[in-house]
Amino acid sequence: MKRLTVLGSTGSIGTQTLDVVRENPEQLQVYALVAGTRVDEIERQVREFKPQIVAMMDEKGARELKARLRDLPVVVEQGMDGIIRTVTAKEPDTVVTAISGRIGLEPTLAALKAGKNIALANKETLVAGGELVMETAKRLGRSIIPVDSEHSAIFQCLEEPNGLLEKILITASGGPFLGWSREQLSEVTPEMALKHPNWSMGAKITIDSATMMNKGLEVIEAHHLFGLTYDKIEVLVHPQSIVHSMVQYQDGSILAQLGRPDMRLPIQYALSYPTRWSSPFERLDLRGKTLTFQEPNLKETPALALAYEVGRRGGTLPAVMNAANEVAVYAFLQQKIGYLQIVEIVEDICAEHEVLDATDLESILEADDWARKRTQERIQNC
Template identity: 70%
Template sequence: MNSLKTLTLLGSTGSIGRQTLDVVRHAEGCLKIHALGAGKNVRLMEEQARLFRPAVAVMMDETAARELRERLKDLPIKVDQGMEGIINSVTAEEVDTVVTALSGRVGLEPTLEAIKAGKTIALANKETLVAGGDLVMSSAQAMNCKILPVDSEHSAIFQCLEENPETIERIILTASGGPFFGWSKERLESVTLENALRHPNWEMGAKITIDSSTMMNKGLEVIEAHHLFNVAYDGIEVLIHPQSVVHSMVEYYDGSVLAQLGRPDMRLPIQYALSYPTRWKNPFERLDLRGKTLTFHEPDFEAFPALALAYQAGRRGGTLPAAMNAANEVAVSAFLQRKVSYLGIIDIVGEVCAEHKVLDSMDLDSILDADSWARHRAEELILT
């Protein structure tokens, strides 16, 4: 194993955060937590802080930070709050690697600050690249910072890349199809919140589970892949693979296709991002292909228009992907609160994208302005 790496983990109480801590626990002293950051789950943050003893624990929510401070007063752990606390945790001198597993666009600013501070980024927050991909990747290049993908699909592509990536002909992103694979648009009209939260293969947070069911998650991953691997949108294909065994593929100019296979267990891509460039042994369950049948299908763009919308937004570029992402976050939140129907999610996102006046300037202020406008407009549409 490599020498000790010191981490700041943002989004520690979410699904990816919890699985990251499981990787840390099994890494035989090769990973150390400097800081944990989360939204407002005080109970779980206290439990994690007591187990991993970070120097710093940050809550985005001020009330939650106050409660956590009281709960941890018997330990020498600094409790910080808000975006300022998050940014301080990622730029700390002791930190080597920042795991960005916050949900949504909120991950953009701390990722940029971590890059400016020269940290390695283990990226589990696809919205960061969707909203600000050009800015993030140019900043990382300027600082010579590594961005290591944690999403299972992008980790698979990363592992399949050879030393001459210019010979790539196309990237093939696989998608499970979610709980509604094969459903018609008419049948999707009857989808309930409970139906949409039942993913057949992966254990994920509520927002990403809904995104997976609408195929918006795959659309966001298409945009993320474009930025991470510098591949044109025409060179990125999506195939539905219900078994979730082949996590993605890369086809080269000579017709060779390299694929990465594994169990649907997020701890594997998380560990690879943290162990890179080496591989660590672990006790996780191994893939057994005996008796398995692997199938691949074309996506249904008519029943699941979110995927086509994401391709369109990515190709147009500028601030449109940021607006699309923001509208989707608001619409999914409304669906989770039973304020809009399932098909209403993409209706709202599509309307916001159609109305958005795209700016091609990709500075942070332009991205945040587009994000703010799109959230406000989506909220208006929800109320009508």
């Protein structure tokens, strides 16, 4: 029986993680839930899964939740300090980091230091602090199992020894605007960008998928997860979202992982690893399917080109890119800037940044804070 802490339980990945728990009651138990602001939803989750601890980032929400749960023997924590206490509790062995954004970095590091294994769905953690996180996991003998569908696919296709690996091929759906001209993109609204053709995801990651920044973040994440140079990480546009990623070996063989666009499959694999559990979820039927692949046009996807450049430069620059992108995406969702301005602003902030080493948490957080403030200033002047 694995005891879980679900970090970001009310978000898209968090709720699908709880779907997996429902289907595997003999293998999985929820010990703790962590959420941001959604009091109604986390109250429902607490009453169903009966965790020992629940934490909310929003302190007002935590106080309201505590009042609502007076009839249950559950500890309610609040704020980042409360979240850290929750993810470091003695009893759980696995923390599912399903929270969106850089905010997942500190709890992930704290969980690793407390001896927990990580089921990682928060790519921003490795983008901002990949060197520090992976070094911490290696030093403490903790495992980080990827939950992102692309990285899960690569993880499932890898064979030992990795020295025989030629490259990995990360697939991208291309989002809702594949093939659109710059003139068409200038008219994109948040409502249009939130309609992903294949996947059901949270707002931020859906916008990132449209701009292809999400794929850029995944390239940097893959670099840290699998220890590969950027020359060995290739992106292919695959609009059908059936092949989730591939691994090519030195003899020319390519291994691919296929499945429906359903995040519950990689979530369950991360929690069942190194075994596979039976699943009630719908199977992929390949009859009548056509699979196509094409090379992304980096001129038409500047976010992906920027991510490669930023990843190769390293240091605090990936944290800056990630922070600037988070702020710019939310500004777009609030209709403060246009769609094309998202990447333009991120590029400008990255160009301004004086890159430092990113070997300690303080340096990463300082760079992140600088980027957020500078991006806000840039948006105000738009």
